[in-house]
Amino acid sequence: MSTVKRTWVVNGERWTVDLPPGRRLLDALRNDLGLKGTKEGCGEGECGACTVLLNGEPVTSCLIAAGQVPDGAEIMTVEGLEKTEGGRILQEAYIERGAAQCGFCIPGMIMSSFALLSKTRTPDDAEIREAHAGNICRCTGYEKIIEAVKLAANRWPEK
């Protein structure tokens, strides 16, 4: 099997991988890089548990062939959150509002929250719901997640 070499910046660190081009980005992150924070729910793009940020935009890593992620791409996973001020604010807000129950959806959910707040400082309810429409949570009923995002929006750093 022929492989391709790619160099990415993952959570601020340079990584070079050599992998079959069709390997799912999800598997590349979890197995080649050992970043097990990102979860697989459905494996079909529906649940959003595998959401990571690719150049700042949320994507479902179960649907991306890793070879299609070019050299120099910036990837942020749930492990990268605590390295940023906004990420720490979001984590605190999720905890304070009790937004996680079983927690399985959270590594993807919170990446969607991060992508939203990075662009929209004061999102309204509709914007928050739309930004998380690709993330399914079986436990919380979403209300506490929305509250957590609002709380984090209030505390979001100026820049």
Added chain:
Amino acid sequence: MRTVEDIEIRFPGSLAEALAWQADEKTRGRPLAGGTDLMVQWESGVAAIPERAVSLWGLKELKGIRETPRGIEIGAMTTHTELRSSPLVREKLPALAAAAATVGGRQIQNRGTIAGNVANASPAGDLAPTLLITDGLATAASASGRRDIPLAKLFTGYRKLDVRADELLVSFTLPALPAGAREKFHKIGTRAAQAISKVMGACRVRVQNGTIVSLAVSLGSVAPVPVRLPELEQWIAGRRVDLNLLEEVERRASAEVHPIDDIRSTATYRKWVSGRLVRALLEA
């Protein structure tokens, strides 16, 4: 069992290189755009794992949205996110912008492309009706040249397109909304977000002093291919918009479609809802 990891995905440096590969059966690969349809089909076993695929994602020649004398030209690899946020598309092709905003969630919109949506040729593809109402065209390229295909002739059957194996879709050219006209897109699914449509439709209509000058209306998921409603369109021109007209529109639209039962809905429901949908499209 073969998996996605067994596919030899190739990464052309240019469109010309991709077309040269596609010209020869021995190097030809399945076109891979954002992968939001293909990766699901491959991983779930719905589609066979091919020997080769050709990644079109990132080819500069297939990106971009610009205004030309023939209409708004949209590169094949334009994503749903780019469609919904482009000022040009929002102003001149508002139904397309609206449809793109309803496709999946943000994650899908960031990867799914216009060409992938069209070429997947699912009867439930949300963009098709918004393209058909513009009377625009698709452009396919091969190593031996380019060819314009009127959108009305592009969809030839269930999951079939008039695009040859050695061709790639490169762009769509869509005449802008004319002055005095408006467009609307509406979709009916099981939930508001990230749901595959049971029936969806779009219209482009020009009304002057309460009278309909022209109407283009298209529905998806009511036939193996997205359809226009030519009988209704002809009948309605020159008529005044009032309650009676809307009731007659509902009746005629419902009569003009011949949907089927499938896993997402029934023929009876789709026939009924088609009438309601077209009526809703016309109610400003």
